Amino acid sequence: MSNTTPPAIPPGPRLSRATRIFIAVWLSLFVLGALNHNILPRAGLLLNLHLPHLRYGYVMFSRNFGVVAVPYYKPADSEELRPLAELVKTPAPFMKRTRTAVMVLMTKFEYFFALCESAPEAHGAEFVLKLHAPGRPEIDDQYRRYLCYQGQLYAEKAEQKLPDLGL
Amino acid sequence: MLKKQNRNYLTSAFEGTYPAGPLGLYRFLVYAGILIHFAPSLIFLEENYGSRVFRMPEWNTFLFDFLPAIPEEALVALSALTLLACVTGLLGLLPRTSAIVGGLGLYAFASFNSISVQTLALSSVWAILPLFAVSGAGSEGFSVSALWRRYKGRAPRPAPKWVRTVLLAQVLIGFFFAGVEKVMAGWPMSNEMYFVLNYPKDFMMRDWTFALPFLRTREAGLVLSVLTVFVELVVPLLLVWRPTRLVAFLVFEGFFAGVVATLEVPPLFYAIYAPAALLAFTAADWERYGSFFARRKEAGGGHDGSASAAELQV
Numbered sequence: 372m373s374n375t376t377p378p379a380i381p382p383g384p385r386l387s388r389a390t391r392i393f394i395a396v397w398l399s400l401f402v403l404g405a406l407n408h409n410i411l412p413r414a415g416l417l418l419n420l421h422l423p424h425l426r427y428g429y430v431m432f433s434r435n436f437g438v439v440a441v442p443y444y445k446p447a448d449s450e451e452l453r454p455l456a457e458l459v460k461t462p463a464p465f466m467k468r469t470r471t472a473v474m475v476l477m478t479k480f481e482y483f484f485a486l487c488e489s490a491p492e493a494h495g496a497e498f499v500l501k502l503h504a505p506g507r508p509e510i511d512d513q514y515r516r517y518l519c520y521q522g523q524l525y526a527e528k529a530e531q532k533l534p535d536l537g538l
Numbered sequence: 539m540l541k542k543q544n545r546n547y548l549t550s551a552f553e554g555t556y557p558a559g560p561l562g563l564y565r566f567l568v569y570a571g572i573l574i575h576f577a578p579s580l581i582f583l584e585e586n587y588g589s590r591v592f593r594m595p596e597w598n599t600f601l602f603d604f605l606p607a608i609p610e611e612a613l614v615a616l617s618a619l620t621l622l623a624c625v626t627g628l629l630g631l632l633p634r635t636s637a638i639v640g641g642l643g644l645y646a647f648a649s650f651n652s653i654s655v656q657t658l659a660l661s662s663v664w665a666i667l668p669l670f671a672v673s674g675a676g677s678e679g680f681s682v683s684a685l686w687r688r689y690k691g692r693a694p695r696p697a698p699k700w701v702r703t704v705l706l707a708q709v710l711i712g713f714f715f716a717g718v719e720k721v722m723a724g725w726p727m728s729n730e731m732y733f734v735l736n737y738p739k740d741f742m743m744r745d746w747t748f749a750l751p752f753l754r755t756r757e758a759g760l761v762l763s764v765l766t767v768f769v770e771l772v773v774p775l776l777l778v779w780r781p782t783r784l785v786a787f788l789v790f791e792g793f794f795a796g797v798v799a800t801l802e803v804p805p806l807f808y809a810i811y812a813p814a815a816l817l818a819f820t821a822a823d824w825e826r827y828g829s830f831f832a833r834r835k836e837a838g839g840g841h842d843g844s845a846s847a848a849e850l851q852v
Contacts, residue, residue, distance in 0.1 A: 385553055386549075386552060386553050386700060390700065391552075393672065394552060394700055394704055397669070397704060398704065398707055398708075398711075401665065401707070401708055401711050401712075402711060404661075405711055405712060405714075405715035405718075406715070408715070408719055409715065409718055409719045409722050410718070410722075413722075423645075423648070423649035423652075424645070424648060424649065424652070424660055424661065424664060425661075425664070434723055434730065435730055435733045435734055439737060439738060439741055441738055441739070441740050441741045443740075454740055459585075460582050460585050461578045461579055461582040461585050461586055461654050462578040462582075463578065463654065463804075464574050464578075464805060465798075465802060465804075465805055466802040466803065466804055466805075468740050468741070468802065469741060469742050469802035470654070470802075470804075472740070472741050472742075474653055477594075477656075478592075478594060478653075481592065482592060482653065485592035486592075488592075489585075489590075489591070489592065501738065503737065503738040503741070505733070505736065
C-alpha cells in the first residue's frame with residue numbers, strides 16, 4: 372500500500388477526440404463572434420447569422436444615448452408625475468424604470484404610444500417625456516406633453532415633434 | 539507545431555476533473571439570474587405574448603410570424619415547461635434536459651417578443667445553456683443530487699474540467715472584447731462614463747448616486763472610463779495567471795459590484811459575469827484555500843483538521 376495521499380480530485384479520463392473538436396470549434400466561434408463586432412467589420416468582413424438575437428448588430432454597444440427622454444405619466448386625478456414604468460405590469464427586478472425608458476428609446480417612442488393603447492390606467496392621463504440632451508440647448512431639459520385618450524396620444528402642441536434620438 | 543510542454547499546458551486546462559462546488563454554484567447563480575430575468579414575462583403572458591401586444595418586428599424574424607398562430611393554451615403550456623426547466627436547472631435536476639428544454643423555450647419566447655427581456659447578457663445565455671446541454675455538467679455541486687450524496691455519506695462527484703474552462707473562457711473572451719470594442723469606439727478619452735453618470739434621474743443611474751455630486755464631474759467620468767477599460771482588458775489576463783489571480787478576482791468582483799450598485803442593469807448580467815471568476819481558481823487553488831480555512835477552524839478548536847477540495851464540493 373502506498374503511503375502517499377491520494378489527490379482529493381481524481382484526474383478523470385482523457386478527453387475524447389469528439390470533445391476536443393467540440394471545444395476547439397466552440398471557442399473559435401466565440402472568438403469569431405467577438406471579433407465580428409469590432410475588428411472584422413473594419414476589415415471588410417461581416418458574419419451575419421440572421422437569427423433572432425444572433426443577427427449582426429444585435430448585441431454589444433459602447434456608445435451612449437446622446438438624447439434621453441425619460442417617460443412619465445400624470446394620472447387624470449393627480450398632479451404628480453409618476454414613472455411610466457408603473458403602467459407596465461410585468462416586473463423587472465431592480466431595473467423597471469430604466470427598462471421601460473430604454474424600451475421607449477430603442478423603439479423610437481413606439482412603445483410610449485403602445486402603453487397608452489394597452490394600459491387601462493393610461494386613459495385620461497398625461498404622458499410626459501422629459502428630455503435630456505447635453506449640447507443641444509434647444510431641447511435639453513424640456514418637456515413634451517401628450518394626452519392619452521382612448522388609446523391615442525395627442526400632443527399638447529400640434530407642432531410638437533419627438534426628438535431625433537440619433538440611434 | 540506546438541512544443542510538447544505548451545501542448546501539455548493547454549490540454550491540462552481542459553483534461554481531468556474540477557471541484558463540483560464552484561461550477562455548481564455558477565450553474566445555480568446563472569439559472570437564478572435567468573429566472574429573475576425571464577420569469578416575469580413568462581408569468582405575465584398576456585402583456586408580453588398576447589396576440590395584440592406591442593412587439594418589435596425588427597428584432598424577430600421567422601419565429602415572429604408564428605406567434606399569432608399559436609393557441610393560447612399551447613403558449614401557457616410552453617411557458618410553464620420553460621419555467622419548470624429553469625427551476626430544475628436551478629436545482630441541478632436532469633441537467634441536460636433542463637438546459638435543452640429551458641434553452642429552447644427561452645430562445646423561442648425571447649424571439650416571439652423581447653420587449654421585456656432584451657439585454658446584452660442574453661447572448662451569454664445562448665452560449666451557456668447549450669454548453670450545459672452538450673456536457674450535461676454543472677449539477678455535481680449545489681444541487682439536489684449533491685445534497686443526496688452528502689446525506690448518504692458518499693463523496694461528491696467531481697465536474698469535468700473542460701466545462702469549467704470553456705465557461706470561463708466564454709465569459710473572459712466576452713469581457714475582454716467588450717474592452718476592445720470600447721477602445722475602438724474611443725474609450726477612455728471619449729469619457730463616455732461622464733455621459734452615463736450625468737443621465738437624468740429615473741434613468742439608468744440608481745437614486746443614491748444623485749447624493750454624490752462629484753460622481754458627475756468630468757474627472758470622475760474619466761477616471762471611471764480608464765478604470766473600466768483597464769479592468770476589461772487586463773483583469774481577464776491577470777485572472778488566468780496564478781500569482782495575480784486572487785487580486786484580479788477581488789478587482790473583478792469589485793467592478794461588477796460597483797456596476798450593479800450604480801447602474802440599473804439586469805441582475806442577469808451580474809449573475810453571468812461576476813461569479814464566473816470563481817472558475818478561474820484551479821482545483822489546486824481550492825484545495826489550498828480549503829486547507830487554509832480548515833487550519834483556521836482547527837486553530838479555533840473543535841475540528842479534526844482534515845480538509846480537502848472534496849469538502850468544497852457541495
